[in-house]
Amino acid sequence: MQIDLNADLGEGGDADEALLGLVSSANIACGWHAGGANAMRDSVRLAVQRGVAIGAHPSFHDPANFGRKEMHLPPDDIYAGILYQLGALSAIAQAEGARVAHLKPHGALYNQAARDSAIAEAIISAVHDFDPSVAIFGLANSRFIAMARGAGLVAIEEGFADRGYRGDGSLVPRSEPGALIDDEDEMLEHVLSMVRDKRVRAVTGGWVPLDVRTLCLHGDGPHALVFAQRLRDTLEANGIAVHAASAQSN
Known part of the structure; x- marks a missing residue:
């Protein structure tokens, strides 16, 4: 059994380098919500040094x-x-002897793509026209994943270690109760349910089938690195290896 661990980098946080020692994929901000040319280059260089897959x-x-x-x-x-x-980002990666292996939309764009076919199609078309070998990370069970596969792209189902889920498999909006999981033990149980048992408990109490191949670790919390290390140790203790998902096929 294996899982990919990904983290968002180049967004101005101070834990990027340390997180790269724990994850297998890096999602690098491309300047429109955070980061910029120098931050992108620094993130790419660190990812190359650590052997971590590079994503936009x-x-x-x-x-x-x-x-x-x-x-x-x-x-x-x-x-x-x-x-x-x-x-x-691809130009910077190429200059550093690397390539962009995957793309994961950020924030509102990510959430809207999960439910809006027109937005999903625009993203998928851009990736396909740029390089159809670039994988797409998206919310597990979403139409975005299904549409990407339908277009012939590699689509990687993503789960979230610290986010609450609704009964339909969507994330609880950050403005609502239950959106964030703060307790580390609860997060570990949450992750093991997703990875090992292929299900997640919704905030309403029921179980939702969820087959994830990559997990997002947010690196901006006060205990983010401590939890990331605990998660990596817990996965390995349960016989779950950590490998980049972007090289895998659908």
Whole structure:
């Protein structure tokens, strides 16, 4: 049994280098919600040194809200924005002797793609037209994953170690109770249920089938690194190896 661990990098946090010692995939901010050219290059260099798979983490062009505010843009604008951000990171990766292996939308763009077919199609089309070997990370059980596979792309189902789930498998919005899991023991149990048992307990109490292949670790909390280390140790103690998912097939 194996799982991929991913983290968002290049967003101005101070734990990036340490997290790269614990994860197998890095989602690098492409400048539209955080980061910039130098941060992207630094993140790519660190990922290359650690042997961590490099991914693009594009967003809406909304640094004031850290890309977490929903926007309703024409699909052509989203398509062009994805190409713009993906191309910028790819150029930096190429200069460092690496390549972009996957793409994971950020924030509101991620959540809207999970339920809005027009947004999902714009992102998928941009990735396909750029390089169809680039994998897509998306919310497990979402139409985004199904559409990416339908377009012939490698689609990787993602779960969240510190987020609550609704009964339909969607994430509880950050503005609602139960959105975030703060207790480390609860998070570990939450993760093992997803990885080992392929299910997650919803905030309403029932179980939701969920087959995840990558787990997101947020590195901006006060105890993020401590938890990341505990999670890695717990996975290995349960016979679950940590490997990048982007090289795997559907």
